[in-house]
Amino acid sequence: MEAPRARAERHSPAPTPSIARTTCDDAPIWVSNCNGGMYLLPGALAAMIGEKWKHHARSLYASRDLLEGYAHHIDQISFAMAILDLGLEVEALAVAGNFPLHLAAQFAAGADINPRVLHVHWLRMGDQRLMATGHPGVDRAVEAVNAVLA
Structure with missing residues (x-):
């Protein structure tokens, strides 16, 4: 069975993202898949990011079966997809x-x-x-x- 991340990557029109490591358990994760507790965005990009973010959230929600047990992370995953679509880079907070x-x-x-x-x-x-x-x-x-x- 295909892993949820691979299905989500296939679902996204964005290029395959770079992989980073998570803070707590050193697991692989999209570099743009930020821990959703805090987002700091440039004001000039907020509307554009918000539009793409909402688009991907709605799309993923409609196909939430792709995410299996990760559907509760739709907001976080859709943010990652929006950042990828826009070609933006993410700087993770410490x-x-x-x-x-x-x-x-x-x-x-x-x-x-x-x-x-x-x-x-x-x-x-x-x-x-x-x-x-x-x-x-x-x-x-x-x-x-x-x-x-x-």
Whole structure:
């Protein structure tokens, strides 16, 4: 059976993208497939990117079976496809600029991580405060956010 990434690449009219490695598990990923927690776009390109992004999101949603268990990433994948269509280059943020709080356990216990931006999915307590991770630098950022939420 063909892998979901290969089917998505075949589905896209854009050229086959360059491959990068993911931050957490060193897996292959399109270089334009950004961790969707934070996007910083030049204002002059925002409308053009947005138009292509929406186009690919609608197209992928209509063919979401191509993505198997990755359909919940349609927004992120369609952004990658828009960037490829437009021939734009992506500069990935350092992990501190878009720290995936829900993946904190994948970082070494003694890792020196001091996030400026926390990318949050589900690591919240019942009162909507963020949960500690066991990483001192990350937990200082979590405490700062929780102080604002209190």
